[in-house]
Amino acid sequence: MKDSLQIDFARNVELAKKIFNLLVMELRKRKLLNIYDIQLNVDQADITINLKSDNLPGFKKIIKNILMDFFKNDTNLSSYEISEFENIIIVAKKIELEKLTRFLSCEICGYKTIYEEELFTHRYTHAGL
Numbered sequence: 001m002k003d004s005l006q007i008d009f010a011r012n013v014e015l016a017k018k019i020f021n022l023l024v025m026e027l028r029k030r031k032l033l034n035i036y037d038i039q040l041n042v043d044q045a046d047i048t049i050n051l052k053s054d055n056l057p058g059f060k061k062i063i064k065n066i067l068m069d070f071f072k073n074d075t076n077l078s079s080y081e082i083s084e085f086e087n088i089i090i091v092a093k094k095i096e097l098e099k100l101t102r103f104l105s106c107e108i109c110g111y112k113t114i115y116e117e118e119l120f121t122h123r124y125t126h127a128g129l
Contacts, residue, residue: 003059003087007047007067010092015080016045019067019091023047026066064089 009016020040027033037050051059064084071077071091081094103112104119108126113119 004048004050005060005063005087005089007049007063007089007091009045009047010090011045012092013042013045015077015091016040016042016047019070020047022070023049023063023066030062032062060084060087060089067091 007016007019009019017040020038023038024033027036027038035052037052039048041048049063064082067082067089071080071082079093080091083090083092103114104116105112106119106122106126108123111119111122113122
């Protein structure tokens with residue numbers, strides 16, 4: 001079975017293009033470009049990498065190390081985080097949930113929402129309405 005990997009950039013097309021070019025350059029430099037099929041999907045801001053041959057030991061580790069080195073060495077990208085789930089690597093800005101938006105919460109159960117109307121409706125569930 002041939003390995004594949006997807007790198008998702010959370011709709012950041014410019015970052016996806018930049019990393020795509022970096023990966024192509026790094027894989028060419030390491031003389032590994034000929035064993036990878038690497039594609040940039042601009043619409044989805046992601047990169048798909050497939051091995052052209054059977055499993056290569058350390059396939060994902062090679063790609064992840066290239067990404068980590070790039071993000072570590074570029075101070076403009078220090079706010080980004082690399083997360084991995086099976087064959088998907090997600091590159092996105094680190095944002096604390098509390099800073100993302102101001103939540104309103106139910107005093108009874110702690111239910112959270114950003115909409116006053118939704119909280120108002122939710123409170124009725126405690127009254128059995």
